[in-house]
Amino acid sequence: MEMLFHLKNLKAIVEGEHLMPVQEFEENVAHPTLVNGDDVDDWKMRDCYARFLIFNSCDEVRKLALLNSRTCHEMWTRLETQYLQRAADNKHMLHRDFLNLRPTPSQDIMIHITALESMTTELNDLGVNITEHDLITTIMCSLPARFGFLSFSWDNVPNNERTMDTLRARTVSEQRRIDVRVEEERSHTPSHGAESNTLQAFGSQRGSFSCGFRGGRSRSNGPPRDSINRDNVKCTYCGKPRHYEFECRKRIEDQGEKQPSLPKRSNNDGEGSGSQRRVDFSLISVCCLSAVELDAIVLDSGATRHMSGERSFFTELSGISPGSWPINCIGGKLPHAVGMGTIKLTTSVNGANVNGELKNALYVPGLGVTLISIACLSISGYAVFFSGLNAIVEGDNTIIMTAL
Known part of the structure; x- marks a missing residue:
């Protein structure tokens, strides 16, 4: 009025x-x-x-x-x-509603923020002092889980820039990104059996990351045996159809019920006996390898090493004896590493380029993707956070990589 x-x-x-x-x-x-x-x-x-x-x-x-x-x-x-x-x-009831207001699943997030701003004005008119900081805190606490990336990135905003204008702009940008991702997921529905236990970050090795979430489970938490699609599968051990090598009865019978134990690999990647057999794991599945682009970059919670199947990604590379370093993959695939070196990456975080390196990364021809080992990141002092369909890698309280 x-x-x-x-x-x-x-x-x-x-x-x-x-x-x-x-x-x-x-x-x-x-x-x-x-x-x-x-x-x-x-x-x-x-x-x-x-x-x-x-x-x-x-x-x-x-x-x-x-x-x-x-x-x-x-x-x-x-x-x-x-x-x-x-x-x-009803002042106390209005204050309670202000603190407990949450957006509905189908509600535009800006309508929710506007409602909180209106309630702030009413409370201030009634003598309840609601500062801009109180309003921003209430909004951040009321955001749904899909805005997890905004919550993480807000912590890196300088204190003097944490204003409602900044929050509105970031919220609109995040809502637009979420809408685009949802639309892409609807138009690219994954086929049956295409799920794996990795967080896939599709994008060029030199560009920004965009991604789709495929879980993050350990090998023991994979899909049940009966749920694996075997319609077009052929065992690489006996050559018969409808089963994988890791479950092949002939292989189990030939090798015995208990798999032969392998010698423990030295922690020093540059030293050790040349005859010592090294083994690393990649929990990315065969169906995943056929479903992603060759230049895809994947955050893998099951990989024990950084590794890539693309030779051009390496800026430094030293050779490894052929056949001495196998990589165990789900589905019976057993590629071998033929080199170790450094991969340089340039990621985009909030519009800014961030340069980094993956050291001691294995070169595995035929792997099909580039895997970033979450375990190696953690050992190197980096923190990996998961929120909904997003993943964030931080170092020294600074975001250095995002996977969406």
Whole structure:
């Protein structure tokens, strides 16, 4: 209503600042005439228009309470008195609703933020001091899980930039990114059996990361044996269809029920006997390897090493004896590492490029993707956080990589 009063230039009359002009008559004449009649008529017309707006904006109950009002100022004063009395009685309930308000699943997040801002204004009018910091904290605590990346990135915003304007801009940007990702997931529904226990970060080795979540489970928490799709599978050990090498009965019978133990590999990657057999693991599945692009970069919770099947990604590379370093994969695939070196990466975080290196990464021809080992990141002092479909890698409290 106040916006409408400003638009129609009625605010001064409604608030009682502009009263009806006192009637002035000509003196020393036989028949006095009104001097300021035009001003009086104009005020009455504007007052009548304001009363019309106020009256028609009220429900039937409030209209009855306004029938005896003579001016728009009287109407407005009665409504303000009723509102303030009712609001004061329910002040604690309004404060409770402010703290507990949560967006509905289908609600636009900006509508939710606007509702909290309106409640902040009401509470401040009632004498409850809600600062901008209190409002921002309430908004951040009420965001749904899909805005987990915004919550993590907000911690890296300088204190002097943590304002409502900044939060609105970041929220709109995050909502737009979520909408794009949801639309892409709808148009690229994964086929049956294409799930694996990795967080896939699709993107070029030199560019920014975008990704889809595929879990993050250990090998023992993989899909049940009966749920594995074997329609187009052929064992690489016996050559028969409908089973994998790791479950091949002939292989188990030939090798015995207990798998032969392998010598423990030295922790020093550059030393050790040349005849010592090294083994590393990659819990990425065969079906995943066929489903992603060759230049895909994947955060793998099961990989024991950084590794890549793309030779051009390595800036430094030293050779490894052929056949001495196998990589165990789900589904019976058993590629071998033929080199170890350094991969340089450039990631994009909040529009800024971040340069980094993957040291002691294995070169595994035929692997199909580049795997970033979460275990190796953790050993190197980096922290990996998961929120919904997002993953964030931090070093020294700074985000250095995101997987979406």
